Amino acid sequence: MLLTGVVALALLVWRIGLRPDLAAFAYLACVGAVLGAVDIALRRLPDPLTLPSYPIGAALLGAAAAFTDDGGDRFVDALIGFGVLWGLFVLQWVVLPRALGLGDVKLSGVLGLYLGWLGYDAWTFGVLAMFVFGGLYSVALIVLRRASRGATIPFGPFMLLGTLAAVLVHA
Template sequence: MNLPLVVSAAGFGALAGALLPGAVHRMAVEPEQPWRDVCPNGHALRGLLPKCGRCSAWYGPDARLAAAVTALVCGLLALASGARPETVVWLLLAPFAVLLAAVDLRVRRLPDVLTLPMAAGTAALLGVAALMPHGGGSWVRALLGAGALASFYFAMFLISPRGMGFGDVKLALTLGLVLGWYGWDTVLAGAFAGFLLGATAGLALIVLRRANRGTAIPFGPFMLAGALLGVLLAAS
């Protein structure tokens, strides 16, 4: 285990995660609504910290929880991937993945301003990683994985638009790149894990009588969690 790398990655995740609540507060709005630009008390937002400079009100999710989750994800990725060029890509993606999950949990929405640049940025960064020594995957296969996984989710969207949002299709581009980097088995494992986690959570909500069969639940967090599991297994 490369302890300095893991500790540094976790520290990076903690710092990045502490800044996420402000972005969640801005982006967790209903479709067609503009991003929030005021705190809960109506003061204009300024800066990156999730705290109003005028009334000192905190907004968004708990910064400590966001920091802890992002630190854990980054630490696990560094532990599994080690000192490889793609590890840098995973660490840069992690805060955006946590941000997407938090927004989706709040308003069942995956904003294009995050999903589309994530896909383009991941493709470009993995292309660079593929040119560097000691890379652990294939850039061409990553591109094919993105196309395959997004096509599968698009077919699911056409079959059941109420059960699968188009934001999930766009997110699948990034997840297909990440999983495809390691291989087709990883693509299948990550996708299956996402569906398994989503189905388990849905069943649990029904058993607890907090949802029924017709209740829509955000699927993005489960897609991201499944992809994380796939990467951790493949990288290690």
């Protein structure tokens, strides 16, 4: 978990640099490493880590907006990204409740906030990457006969990995 957080943080510092939004993304890297490890181990994304990430992420990105060119527009895009991704996950959870856990739904809004900050292309890339990474992992499990078609996997790590990939490509 510690190594994952350090590597994610180092990649973000390398890609983002010393911009005002680095603190927000550094927070996401740290809490994301813990959330990913917990989801792998326990198959849950605990509310004490997920829910505070909404106001903390919004506050850090809001503070960065004041010192960023087009920061106001980016912050509005972040709020839209939050709402749309959260809405998509809620819809999927309502229609196919066994396909996602409620923790995944709660995490989706946080990740949508950050992806929205980076813009539409990053948001789209990140969302697609989440499902591609999770799908490839699931197919690999089936091919290797380590799981059957109806098996469930912890999806939070793939959500976080997809978001990291989008940040690395679009920051």
